[in-house]
Amino acid sequence: MKQLYYVIFLTTLFFSPSLLLANDQPGVITGTVQSDTGEPLVGITALLEGTSRGAVTDVNGHFEIKEVAAGNYTLVVSGIGYIRQNQAITISSGQVLSLSFALKENTEVLSEVVVKSEKTAVGKLEGSGFSVKAVETKELKTQSMDMHRVLDRTAGVRVRQSGGMGSDFTYSLDGMSGNAIRFFIDGIPMDYFGSSYSINNIPIALIDRIDVYKGVVAAELGSDALGGAINLVTNQNISNFVDASYSFGSYNTHRAALHGQWRLKSGFTTKLSTFYTYSDNNYKVWGKGVHYADASTGFKAQEFTKENPAERFNDDFQTISAKFDIGFSQKKWADQFFISLLASDQKKGVQTAQTMSHVYGEMRNNEQVLMPSISYKKSDLFTEGLDVNIFAGYSYTEGVLVDTTTMRYDWRGEQIGTNPSGGEMGRNGKSLFTQKDNSNIVRFNTTYQLPYDFTLGLNYLYSSTKRSGEDPFTPVYRTPYIEPQGISTHFAGLSLETIKFDGKLHANAFLKYYDYSAHINDLVYTTEWEIIEHKNNVVNWGGGFAASYKLFPKLMIKASAEQATRMPSPTEALGDGVTIRNNPNIEPEQSFNTNIGAVLGRYRLGYNNGVKIALTTFYRNVTDQLLFTITDGQGNGIFENIRKIAGTGGEIDMIFDFDQKLKFTLNGTYLDFRNNLKIDENGRENIVYGDRVRNKPYFMANAGLEYTVMDFIQKDAKFFTYFQSGYVHQFFLRWPSLGNQDNKDIIPTQLVFDAGIGYTFPSKKLILAIDVSNLFNEQVYDNYLLQKPGRAIFFKINYQIKSTVN
């Protein structure tokens, strides 16, 4: 909480001089320019006609014209690829005039398509030296696909889910996976937002763009993202709007989202983002691991088959989340200043253990999160070129695992007996484990425009978590967190960025500092039970660079490298109190990552067709990798630092567009990650040296067709359809070289097709869509013996009301 007070104090200090200087000054015109779909436009010119005063929009679509004398003007807003707008304005002495513009695309100027794309934030980001893919959600908002499925289509990205809606998931970016991947929302780490407000659940409707950094991560995303980062960029426009969407479909799945913004001319702004998701997740499962037995057959295991499958019966998922922001926007003293409150509630059934062989009929997992926060954002603070972005928050998370039944179930959903001591999960009896996390997070981010086109960036992030837990059914000697335990981390990043040679060269060099401290207790028996305290502190430095250069107008080469560190997460260090033990001696994971790539295109093919190809190769060398090690037959375990992993890989991403109606995308990723420890610390030979890393997919590909018809049935209406396929080659669960190759356990090859159609009505307010996932009802697995859902159909309706504030 100290950090929160500190930031409030600092923020107040920032405001004071601005408020005092608010009188008897020339006027200021600030504004935001977006596309007609709400996407911020960068590089758009705003010019007071007949004067030399003007400005160009930044990456957020924001511009500011200072020192404007009182009077009447015509403001001209224009950019290549867009229809220009003129607006008559009147500004009085000392007035801060806030405006917003929505530019329509000029589809008649076909040759400017590429130039136009470079004017967007996406174009700017992908023009940097980082290996980054920006996924625009404009078209996706007409679909009812969840975020996982959308990102899974992206080159180099693999999402592994343990089941249906709300199930556990891990992301892999160019071979780096698990907690090595960090998630952000508008640059703020999402670790403390709770399970409900995670990438798993946030509706696409709330997101404008998804930035996927692979391997090398910009310092401005201030965290220890060792393998990559995914940053969700929310709608930054200043329009007043209300957007509501609702979809329903298979497995009694309902998803509703409502978000909106109301801004007064005074700049007073309120925002609300809320969503609700529910699913029974009662999809069919069969095959290995899905069996039942009874006395009539001497308890011989009877496997369910595709013709006679079992249905999941304790896998329901429900989450509701609301985020309310109140504050000011587009004021002289702040571009944005908000006090926010996030509250979420999640409830779900727990159907299985780590494989489907263990079935639970009543176990529940619930979580509530309350997170107040404060944020402040200002461009040109005190002096031109100094941009500041501050965030501070406190998070309280309470999770409860309910495992108190005395009943036992099988895959028929039937009660097959009782367990007198209760509990389905283990042999230790009932459990009602409540875990409480108290976390603080403070982020300070600033950039300053130096002479000669250099930009200096500084990013600082502090986070801490204190974890405690209690279980009324657990004896003293098995109580986790008999006293609160905690970790805290400091991260600082310093970057220097420049764009040279008429925009041909983009270069970014950065330095990162990591500080990890842990305070962990173990309950140890000697002649009596006693608490042993462990304290651990590790400091690391890292750094790297990213550069791109346009050799030719349509050929850009990219290179980036980073020595990165990842600090243990609260669960890795402190355990989860149930199946994961704490590890007082855990060390940060480190990796050296490089990317080299090239982007060709967009090349025109004929009158109105084109192709764009991106190629990337990468190398990763990981030491002290943090991996979960199972320590008993029931899947319990501990996170440990293990050995060395190194690997190379490559990805290709191709987009063909035809007449701006038909788009064909194709991407593929191949990984060659190997155990890189030849001789262990005792001088002994490692028998799996050189083995491909176990339980990791290494070849995946996606292909998709999208077709758009404008003026379909009605003028200005749009019809959109797609057909998407995803392929993942089979991979071994265990080390490939060990055991007879003919009977090894594998995660089988999967080839899944999705399809859908959407219709946008002429007013653009109403969108209707139908989506089908896993079209051919394939039996698919991302993890060993954890079957994913089969075919599912979803219907979606989206309605948006939008207006602008002048």
Add this chain to the structure above:
Amino acid sequence: MKKNKFLNWSIGCLLLAMGLIFVSCEEEGNDVPPPPADSKYTVGASVDGEGYYVTTDDLLSGSLSIVGNGSEGWANLSVSVDGYLYILNNTEALTEKFELTENGPVKVDAISNSALTPGAFFRYIQVTDNGDLFLSTNPNDEGLVPYAIIDLETFTATSNGFITFPTIGNKNNLWTNGLVQDGRIYFGSLYGDAATWSQLSDSLITVRYDYPSLANPEILVSTASAGMTAGYRTNGSFATETGDIYQYNITSSLWYGHDEVANKPSVFVKIKDGEYDDSYVFDISAEYNEPIAIWNAWYAGNNIAYANVVRVADTPEWGDLVQNTGTLVEINLETKTVTELNLPKASFRDIFSLNCVEEGKFYIPVSVVDGDANIYEITIGGGADGFQKGATLDGSNVFVNALFRNF
């Protein structure tokens, strides 16, 4: 000519028929078919937290490699009977039956452990002298022990449920493992306070039931020492050729136990005719000039047992038994002598299944932590140097957790 032809044909048929009969008789007489190649022994191993097992005909020479060889899965909780391997697969909640073939073990049947017991977890599996498998695990918080009995002939579970153990004063059974012998099952046990795992019983306790009815519990008490008589990974009780049962205890200042019992001696005691034979106590601790404890012991025949003896002074910290601190000792239960073998010190704690005795030899894996893993052939009663180093396992990642004869 016709007659001769008929005679010759008849004689030929007779000889052919007799030949067939003789051949048939020879086949009937040899009713134990030769075992499939490379299937005589099973070796289970743990590699980086994963389980593998291989079968082999040779424990003495060359290398036993799991690289490109053997099967995935844990075989540490398994037994071998009449050409079949029975494995507790706790990952998939099954008791699996494998036929040993020339192509290695082939799964032929499975019983659902999740239907048999809560959590689908069994810690122990044993072949009984009753022609069945007895599966069990430790008592739950209520003091109930989940169990199952599987008939080997039909491979069906004939009985399952919970065994309710008697309390002794305010003490419950905390850890137990049974040995079936002559229609009874003897559960070596540890009694104490379940809430704290302290206030352990100051005597040795075994609970005896009728088998397979699991009725008529009787508490057997020996005051020879204190601690756990269930054994650790392997059974703390074993029967000799005469039907007598010998039993050792685990008690140590480096394991659970308050001051009053922690330093009581490590002993072997005898159960005879269903009761503790108080006239027999073999105090192993008395053979040493320093505190020791036994973790695992295996019977090799002719009143000879081998035990893993750990010196308290060698143990780096409480409960840490996975260092190279174990010593293998030969114990003559009849003459009450102890001989420490000059084998490399290793961790013998996690050998879950060890049943490999043949022609006067006892075979045991010696997995030196961060060192070599080898099978050793011990000459039973052969003294401190009565052994030879056998087959070598793969590098430092490998820890052998099971070794037994199939044929």
